[in-house]
Amino acid sequence: MIKGNQGTEERIFEAAKNVFVKKGLNNSRMQEIAQEAGMNKALLHYYYRSKEKLFQAVFNSVMKRVIPPIAEMLEKEIPLFEKIEFIVDRYINSLISNPQIPVFFIQEIQRNPQQIVEIIKKYGIKPEVFFQQIENEIKAGNIIDIQPQQLIVNLLSLCVFPFAARPVVQGMIFENDKKKYDQFLFERKKEVSKFIINSIRKK
Amino acid sequence: MIKGNQGTEERIFEAAKNVFVKKGLNNSRMQEIAQEAGMNKALLHYYYRSKEKLFQAVFNSVMKRVIPPIAEMLEKEIPLFEKIEFIVDRYINSLISNPQIPVFFIQEIQRNPQQIVEIIKKYGIKPEVFFQQIENEIKAGNIIDIQPQQLIVNLLSLCVFPFAARPVVQGMIFENDKKKYDQFLFERKKEVSKFIINSIRKK
DNA sequence: GTCTATATTGTGATAGAC
DNA sequence: GTCTATCACAATATAGAC
Incomplete structure (x- = not known):
C-alpha cells in the first residue's frame, strides 16, 4: 500500500x-x-x-519520463561505438529499474494505436541524426554496409525484448530462476553493445 | 465474417x-x-x-501450432551458421504470416504467468541441445566466446521484437508507412542472420 | 441445435450524509 | 474532502420456446 x-x-x-x-x-x-x-x-x-482520465494521467506521466531520455541519447554528438555503448547501458539500466514499462507500453499502444503518432509529435523524436551518423561511418569505411533502420531496430530489440518477454524467456532457458535472470539482465548491458559493435565493425 | x-x-x-x-x-x-x-x-x-473456456481452447490451439516448430528447429542437427539462417528465416516468415501472435502471447502470459511453466513442460522445449552446439563451436575456436543464453536471447529478440512493437517502430522510424515496414520485415530475414553471424564469427 | 428473452454479476460512476 | 449506499450499464451466462 x-x-x-x-x-x-x-x-x-x-x-x-x-x-x-x-x-x-x-x-x-x-x-x-x-x-x-x-x-x-x-x-x-x-x-x-473517470477511470479513463486517471489512466491517461498515469500514461502521460510515464511517457514523459521514459521517452525524452531516449530521444536525447539518439541525438547526442559522440562517436558511434561510444554512443552505442552509452545508449545500451543507460537504456537497459533504466529498464532494470522499471521492468514493466515495455509490456505496459506495448499493451496500451495495442489498445489505442492512434496515440503513438501524438507521442512522437509531442516529444519530437528524431532518429534522423542517428541515421546520418551511421551513414557517415559507412561511407568513411569504418563499419560494414547496413541499413540504419535495421541497426536501430536491432539495438532496440536487443535491449527491450528480454523485459517484454521475461516470463517466457526466464521459464524457457533459466528454469524460472529469478536470480539467474536478474544476473543475466545485468550482464547484458555489456554483452549487447559488444554484440552490436562486433557485428558492424570492419576487421 | x-x-x-x-x-x-x-x-x-x-x-x-x-x-x-x-x-x-x-x-x-x-x-x-x-x-x-x-x-x-x-x-x-x-x-x-464460458468465455474463459473458449479462450483457453483458442490459446492452447495457437500454442500447439506455434511452439513445436521452434522446439524442433532448436534441436535440428545441422552446422551452427546454417541453423541460425534456417531458424531466423523460418521464424520471421511465420511471424509475417501471423503478426499478432507475439502481442497475444505476451499479453496472455502477463495475465496468467503460471501457465508458461505448463506450456514448457507440455511441449518439452529443450534449448540444451542448441546450447551444447554453441559451446562446442566456441571450444573448436570457430566462433567468439559468448554465453549461449545471451546468443539465443539475441536471436529471439531480433526476430520477435519488430512484430511485438510494430506500431511504435513503424511510427518512430518509418513515418507510419505500412508498406515500408512490410518491406523492412521482409528484408530482415536476411539481415538478422547476417547480423548475428557477423557478430560471432571469428575473422 | 438454435433462437429470444431474461437473469446474474461485475464494475464504473454518482448522490447525499457528515 | 471523505465516506456509505446506490445507481446504471455492460457483458457473461442461463432458461425455455421451438
Missing part, C-alpha cells in the same frame, strides 16, 4: 501507476487502486472524474 | 481465434465473436460453456 504522508491526489496517482503499469487498463479495477491508496474508490472519481 | 461451410463448433472456434488474437481476452466481447461467426451468442455458451 502507498504510504500516507503525501496529499490525497498524489496517493491516488501513485497507487494508480502501480496497478495500471502492472496490469494494464483493462485488468485493473478502480476498487484495487483505491485499496492500494488506502481509501474509498469514490475519492478516485472525485479527483480524476 | 467466418464462412458457413464448416460445423458450428468450428465456426465459433475460428471466429474466437480471430477476435481473441487481435484484441486479447479482456478487449474481446462474446457478442463480437458471435457476430463474426454469424450466429447468436447463446450458441457460444452452448458449445464452450
Whole structure:
C-alpha cells in the first residue's frame, strides 16, 4: 500500500501507476487502486472524474519520463561505438529499474494505436541524426554496409525484448530462476553493445 | 465474417481465434465473436460453456501450432551458421504470416504467468541441445566466446521484437508507412542472420 | 441445435450524509 | 474532502420456446 504522508491526489496517482503499469487498463479495477491508496474508490472519481482520465494521467506521466531520455541519447554528438555503448547501458539500466514499462507500453499502444503518432509529435523524436551518423561511418569505411533502420531496430530489440518477454524467456532457458535472470539482465548491458559493435565493425 | 461451410463448433472456434488474437481476452466481447461467426451468442455458451473456456481452447490451439516448430528447429542437427539462417528465416516468415501472435502471447502470459511453466513442460522445449552446439563451436575456436543464453536471447529478440512493437517502430522510424515496414520485415530475414553471424564469427 | 428473452454479476460512476 | 449506499450499464451466462 502507498504510504500516507503525501496529499490525497498524489496517493491516488501513485497507487494508480502501480496497478495500471502492472496490469494494464483493462485488468485493473478502480476498487484495487483505491485499496492500494488506502481509501474509498469514490475519492478516485472525485479527483480524476473517470477511470479513463486517471489512466491517461498515469500514461502521460510515464511517457514523459521514459521517452525524452531516449530521444536525447539518439541525438547526442559522440562517436558511434561510444554512443552505442552509452545508449545500451543507460537504456537497459533504466529498464532494470522499471521492468514493466515495455509490456505496459506495448499493451496500451495495442489498445489505442492512434496515440503513438501524438507521442512522437509531442516529444519530437528524431532518429534522423542517428541515421546520418551511421551513414557517415559507412561511407568513411569504418563499419560494414547496413541499413540504419535495421541497426536501430536491432539495438532496440536487443535491449527491450528480454523485459517484454521475461516470463517466457526466464521459464524457457533459466528454469524460472529469478536470480539467474536478474544476473543475466545485468550482464547484458555489456554483452549487447559488444554484440552490436562486433557485428558492424570492419576487421 | 467466418464462412458457413464448416460445423458450428468450428465456426465459433475460428471466429474466437480471430477476435481473441487481435484484441486479447479482456478487449474481446462474446457478442463480437458471435457476430463474426454469424450466429447468436447463446450458441457460444452452448458449445464452450464460458468465455474463459473458449479462450483457453483458442490459446492452447495457437500454442500447439506455434511452439513445436521452434522446439524442433532448436534441436535440428545441422552446422551452427546454417541453423541460425534456417531458424531466423523460418521464424520471421511465420511471424509475417501471423503478426499478432507475439502481442497475444505476451499479453496472455502477463495475465496468467503460471501457465508458461505448463506450456514448457507440455511441449518439452529443450534449448540444451542448441546450447551444447554453441559451446562446442566456441571450444573448436570457430566462433567468439559468448554465453549461449545471451546468443539465443539475441536471436529471439531480433526476430520477435519488430512484430511485438510494430506500431511504435513503424511510427518512430518509418513515418507510419505500412508498406515500408512490410518491406523492412521482409528484408530482415536476411539481415538478422547476417547480423548475428557477423557478430560471432571469428575473422 | 438454435433462437429470444431474461437473469446474474461485475464494475464504473454518482448522490447525499457528515 | 471523505465516506456509505446506490445507481446504471455492460457483458457473461442461463432458461425455455421451438
